Amino acid sequence: MDVNVKLKENLQIRAFYLFFIIVTIQVGVGIMGAPMYIFVEARQDSWVSIIIALLYILMVLFVMLLILNSYENADIFGIQVDIFGKWIGKILGTIYIVYFIFTFFSVLVTYIEVIQIFIFPKISPFFLGILLLLLVIYSIVGGIRVIVGVSFTFFVLSHWLLFLLYEPALRMDLTHFQPVFDASIIELLNGAKATSYTFMGFEILFIIYPYIQNKKQAKFPVYFGVFWSAMIVFIATVVAIGYFSPQQLEQLEWSVLSLFKIVTFPFIERFDYVVIAEWMMVALPTLILLMWGITRGVKRVYNIRQKTTLYIVSVLFLFGCSFITYHHVIINLISNVADVGFWLVYVYPFFLLPIIYVKKKWRQKQKESGKKS
Amino acid sequence: MKRTRRRKTHNNDSIFPMTVDELKKLITGKFENNHDFEFSIYEHHGKKIAVFFISYQVKTDKVEDFLLKPLLSKQGEWTSKSILNEVPLDTGSTTETLETILEKLLIGEVFVYVENDVEIVSYVLLKKEHRQLSKPENETVVLGPQVAFTESLITNLNIIRWSIRSTDLVLEKLMVGKRSPREVRIVYMKSIANETDVNTMRQRIKDLEIDQLEDSTTLMQYIEDSSTTIFPQFYSTELPDRVAYTVSQGRIAVLVENSPTAILAPSTLFSFFESTEDLYMRWNVGSFLRILRFIAMFISVVLTPLYVAAVTYHYELIPLRELITLGQSRAVVPFPPIIEAIILEFLIELLREAGARLPTKVGQTIGIVGGVIIGQAVVQAGLTSSILIIVVALSALSSFTAPSYLMGTTIRVIRYPMILLAGMLGIIGIMFGLCFLLIHLLKMTSLGRPYLSPIYPFRWVDLNKVLFRLPANYQYKRFFSFRPKDLLRYNKSEAVKKQDIDE
Structure with a gap:
């Protein structure tokens, strides 16, 4: 396996699109339930937790970019093989792939469950799974150009949902935020950790980075993308805390979706139905990017054709999602993904960076000593 | 090596010299049961001269006045050289092979053969019937030129030439169809149009291996990027002003003989919702109409x-x-x-x-x-x-x-x-359908250019040509997504110059 990725010129994308990739993969289904999880930990100071989480993620991204820039044109799979050797590198790569598989699965199952809860209680998850996976397959077959295109257009076409929050925002009770700074540091950090599932996904940067045409301009879209998704979660959480009473919010699983229930128009009575349908445009780019990560990873690590992986994995997902229908299983799945993902996404890069630097130094020394002798 | 061999076979194909009677036998043999084929033999100074043509393909009065009269009234013998030299017609040429003779005969040339000469002389005196220019029926506009293309290619080319009076305008000629060839013209501005696009278009048309071409709309289906999709990938128009505008913006038009519509390529999804009328309207009204259509x-x-x-x-x-x-x-x-x-x-x-x-x-x-x-x-x-x-x-x-x-x-x-x-x-089904359509549109290309540009790949500078329109001083650039050779239409600094109060 080559450490560096060689790509045709026409497959590369502008760094500008990284913003949309990062935002669409981060904001998926996690945000629908995020306010409750954060609120349980940090209470009315949840918004501080989100800011802490944002700052921490910015640090992680800084480290990730350092790692990626220390190579010419490599992705995480190549880097790991370069650092840890063929075997351990491949195992670590496999862990990444498995993590992506489970994240994909959790997103798929969650969205299907939401449709079942809010719109069609009796529809078979198998059927919905077919629909979503068909769209995923269809766009991935189109290649990176279509995948990035989907994340860009769906970003634009789904952001109007934010404006609908004005209705609950107008009815916020500001006393819900008092007293300010009541939570202890531990509680705030726990709240920040509760956002980990929502904010996950930016690790796609590790895989898509070789595809970027102008790597020098990549920093700003990446940071700004994370900032943007943090802002969306921030707005959703603040409005949810202000709108619902603390007792209500503790028990509301899909608090963000419930926020839209109050929105009515003269021609549409219940807007939350439209929102849940529209959420397909939010969930799909996440699914597509994750699936691309899976197929790309398998190709890099095991050199299997992306199409083969795509079809096999999709069939497996299809059967998986029709079997997992109990709510507690899904919740368990999500919390497990969040736990594993926390170490892999938020902590692992900090370990990787020093190893890379040490290895680089060591190699340089070897080279010099080789020259001397 | 190849070339010399070809030349040899060419010479071998020459059917001349022969007697006039032999020639008559040969040609009439090819036109069995064809009563409109006229073959007349004249005796002039002891030499037989054959004149033949298809009567309804040729302007017969011209044949009589400018060909037969000088031919028969001259004192002295004729050869092919002297015919070309002395007959007062300017489209003369000489031919040697039977194949070319038949080909030329069909498009309305008149042949003159002096017995036992080594070549045959022909003149283009073709007669082509065509209808008068009329108002557009399918793409009606309220403002702007009220003229549509006709079935006559020459008329259409004439209209385009008058719309774009520039030496940059290229009207490249290609023939399509094995059994009955038909003339196809690629129209573009050589100083503006993207060369890759022109080459792609030329290549696609040249590579066609079909027996005959019915119309420009069928040509469009043959050369489209994807034949499975339901969306048209090239714009088919009957408006000369639309063709002129599009070509002057650096895109390519294709005209087909006997077809009253032109193909415009590359096209984006949005160009199908643009009317030339948007240009003739004031920019704000034009924008309104365009958004209305979306x-x-x-x-x-x-x-x-x-x-x-x-x-x-x-x-x-x-x-x-x-x-x-x-x-x-x-x-x-x-x-x-x-x-x-x-x-x-x-x-x-x-x-x-x-x-x-x-x-x-x-x-x-x-x-x-x-x-x-x-x-x-x-x-x-x-x-x-x-x-x-x-x-x-x-x-x-x-x-x-x-x-x-x-x-x-x-x-x-x-x-x-x-x-x-x-x-x-x-509602989930509707959303599924919309998502599918969007992904499908993202996948599509037109002449290799993305179908959804400038939305994706996103180009901020092109939005004002597609989604809405701006006043003329902001429209100084051509459509960047199609990479024209020359991006600027006119100087920006002159266009946006602002004056102080009462200056």
């Missing part, structure tokens, strides 16, 4: 499916007061909403098709009968609800706002799968 298309695709979805599954979506009226009007309808909607959509489609096939005078009657009488009767008979009539009429009306007839039809056809999806899965 909204109309969205309504056309989504409205009936939404009705089906809401009435079948999501009563909660409908506000209470409307729900009461809707319930009352639907109470007598015996069908589920999806059948109800499909019946009515089908009815409208039938009316449109019947109106298009019938002569104009009868067509209007069909419109009235269908629209007013049947619509009224259907509701009274309790077959559909009156609200659905409004919904279906609105979406049909919206689909007719597309300036391109091809795109309008596409939009109307897309509606049916959307209605089915809405009937099966409600």
Whole structure:
């Protein structure tokens, strides 16, 4: 396996699109339930937790970019093989792939469950799974150009949902935020950790980075993308805390979706139905990017054709999602993904960076000593 | 090596010299049962001269006045050289092989052969019937030039030349069709058009291996990027001003002999919703009309499916007061909403098709009968609800706002799968359909250029040419997404120069 990725010129994308990739993969289904999880930990100071989480993620991204820039044109799979050797590198790569598989699965199952809860209680998850996976397959077959295109257009076409929050925002009770700074540091950090599932996904940067045409301009879209998704979660959480009473919010699983229930128009009575349908445009780019990560990873690590992986994995997902229908299983799945993902996404890069630097130094020394002798 | 061999065979193919009688036998043998073929033999100073042509392909009075008269009145012998030299016609040329003779005969050339000469002389005196220029029928505009292309390629080229009076304008000639070739012209500005695009287009047309070409719309289907999709990828237009504008913006037009429509390439999805009228209007009005069309298309695709979805599954979506009226009007309808909607959509489609096939005078009657009488009767008979009539009429009306007839039809056809999806899965089905359409559009290309540009790949500078229009001083650039050789239309600094008060 080559450490560096060689790509045709026409497959590369502008760094500008990284913003949309990062935002669409981060904001998926996690945000629908995020306010409750954060609120349980940090209470009315949840918004501080989100800011802490944002700052921490910015640090992680800084480290990730350092790692990626220390190579010419490599992705995480190549880097790991370069650092840890063929075997351990491949195992670590496999862990990444498995993590992506489970994240994909959790997103798929969650969205299907939401449709079942809010719109069609009796529809078979198998059927919905077919629909979503068909769209995923269809766009991935189109290649990176279509995948990035989907994340860009769906970003634009789904952001109007934010404006609908004005209705609950107008009815916020500001006393819900008092007293300010009541939570202890531990509680705030726990709240920040509760956002980990929502904010996950930016690790796609590790895989898509070789595809970027102008790597020098990549920093700003990446940071700004994370900032943007943090802002969306921030707005959703603040409005949810202000709108619902603390007792209500503790028990509301899909608090963000419930926020839209109050929105009515003269021609549409219940807007939350439209929102849940529209959420397909939010969930799909996440699914597509994750699936691309899976197929790309398998190709890099095991050199299997992306199409083969795509079809096999999709069939497996299809059967998986029709079997997992109990709510507690899904919740368990999500919390497990969040736990594993926390170490892999938020902590692992900090370990990787020093190893890379040490290895680089060591190699340089070897080279010099080789020259001397 | 190759070239010399070819030349040899060429010489071998030469059928001359021969006697006039032999020639007559040879040529008439090729035109059996063809009474319009005229072969006359004249004796002139003891030498036989043959003159032959197909009578209706040639201007016979010219043959008599300018060819036969000088030919027969001269003192002295004729050779092919002296004919070319002395006969007062300027399109003369010489030929040697039978194949070329037949080819030229068909397009209306007149042949003169002096017995036992080594070559034959021919003159282009063709007669081609064509109709007068008329008003556009399919793409009507209120403002701007009221002229449409005709079936005559020469007339069409003439119009284009007069629209773009520039030496940069190239009208490249290609022949398509093995059995009966037809002339195809690629039109572009050589200092503006992207060379890759021109090459791709030329290559695609040259690579065609078909027996004959029916029309420019069929040529379009042969050279499109994807033949499976329902969306047209090239714009087919009958308006010369549209062709002139598009070509001067650096894109390519293709004209086909005997076809009154030109192909414009590359095209984006949005160009199908642009009318040349947007340009002739003031920018703000033009923008309004363009946005109106986009909204109309969205309504056309989504409205009936939404009705089906809401009435079948999501009563909660409908506000209470409307729900009461809707319930009352639907109470007598015996069908589920999806059948109800499909019946009515089908009815409208039938009316449109019947109106298009019938002569104009009868067509209007069909419109009235269908629209007013049947619509009224259907509701009274309790077959559909009156609200659905409004919904279906609105979406049909919206689909007719597309300036391109091809795109309008596409939009109307897309509606049916959307209605089915809405009937099966409600609002989720509609969303699935929309997502599928978007991904599909993202995948498509037109002449290798992305179909959805400038939305994706996103180009901020191009938005003002596609989604809306701005005043002329902001429109100083050409469409960047298609990479024209020369991006600037005029100088920006002059265009946006602002004056101080009272200067």
